[in-house]
Amino acid sequence: MKNMIQRTPFLLIAFALLIFLNPAFSQSNASTTFKCVVLGSGGGIEENNLSAYLLASKNSNDFICLDAGTVYTGIAQAEKMGNFNNVFVPSGDNITKTAFIFRELIKGYLISHAHLDHVAGLVIASPALKHSNIYGSAQTIDFLKNNIFDWETWPNFTDDGSGLKLNVLSYKTLIPKQIQNIENTGFKVTSFMVSHQEPYTSTAFLIDSFGNYVLYLGDTGADEIEGSGHLGEIWNFIAPIIREGRLSAIFMECSYPDQQPETQLFGHLTPKLFFAELENLAKITDMENFHEALRGIPVIVTGIKPSWKEADENKYLIYKQLLLKNKLGVKIIIPEQGQLIEF
Ligand SMILES: [Zn+2]
Incomplete structure (x- = not known):
């Protein structure tokens, strides 16, 4: 016990140092295209900090929300950190700023899986929504319709499915590999299926803002472990975009440290698998010179699962393992709830 208490500050200092020494952590420069406000960055246990990332063009407040594990608490945290200082509630709107951002600025939710x-x-x-859209694969929308907004688990706030439809959320089904508009934003999206412990699937979203792209991967296992070629297919699709210098960032999950046994990954990645996949992408992008192919691209690491041990080492451990394996020179970013990241 005493040993644990003495170790915790060491881990915190080491983690803070790693963050400080990594130039990618604080992002802001004139050439950035997108901004992201992190509403939730964790992959489990703590219900107040689960995967959800607001994304907008740098000079816009028309946001989409990539997954929606934690929304309201994340907006409030970002406000507290000063990251919504450019948002003003119109006078006469008798609502809090958190409610205004939630009701008015989030134009659509892109849900990778249910x-x-x-x-x-x-x-x-x-219940606090005004109106927004939910974009997802046919499978994701089916699960939301039949298992969540079904008047049994939760009232049906959507425009389809069982019983009375409260119509504040409209389902928008995404067809894999088809370009579709995200209403009320300048964004388009192309979706891809990924494996999340076969046969269950999750989704990746390639967001297009006037020819600049962000790739968001929902929970996913590695092709090698899942026995699928889904990530390979995405890498082939985005390699030309990278060659043209038009990929602004990748959101990629890394749920467990390398110590997690391969039989207990449950459709997730570890630092070793994370970089095996990025190396596949780098080779498809530029086989001759793959060590340079992804250099400098921001990779935001999502879904880290906190451990329930007294000294939670997972975030520090995963970050350390990723930095040590980063032969490709990508910019590893470990997001924090409420943080603003520009890329
Ligand atoms: Zn999942």
Whole structure:
């Protein structure tokens, strides 16, 4: 016990040092295209900090929300950190700023899969919604329709499915590999299926803002472990975009440290698998010179699962393992709830 208490500050200092020494942590420069406000960055246990990332063009407040594990709490945290200082509630609107951002500025939710840690925030806050759209694969929308907004688990706040439809959320089904508009934003999206412990699938979203792109991967296992070629297919699709210098960032999950046994990955990545996949992408992008192919691209690491041990080492451990394996020179970013990241 005493040993643990003495070790915790050491880990915190080491983690802070790693963050400080990594130039990618604080991002802001004139050439950036997108901004992201992190509403939730964790992959489990703590219900107040689960995967959800607001994304907008740098000079716009028309946000989409990539997954929706924690929404309302994340907005409040970002406000506290001064990251919504450019948002003003119109005089006469007798609502809090958190409610205004939630009701007016989030134009659509892109849900990678229906696991609770990716949807709970939207479900719980749905009574406060004005109107928004849910974009997802046919499978994701089916699960939301039949298992969540079904008047049994939760009232039906959507425009389809069982019983009375409260119509504040409209389902928009994404067809894989088809370019579709995200209403009320300048964004378009192309979706891809990924494996999340076969046969269950999750989704990746390639967001297009006037020819600049962000790739968001929902929970996913590695092709090698899942026995699928889904990530390979995405890498082939985005390699030309990278060659043209038009990929602004990748959001990629890394749920467990390398110590996690391969038989207990449950459709997730470790630092070793994370970089095996990025190396596949680098080779497809530029086989001759793959060590340079992805250099400098920001990779935001999502879904880290906190451990429940007294000294939670997972975030520090995963960050350390990623930095040590980063032969490709990508900019590893470990997001914090409420943080603003520009890329
Ligand atoms: Zn999941």
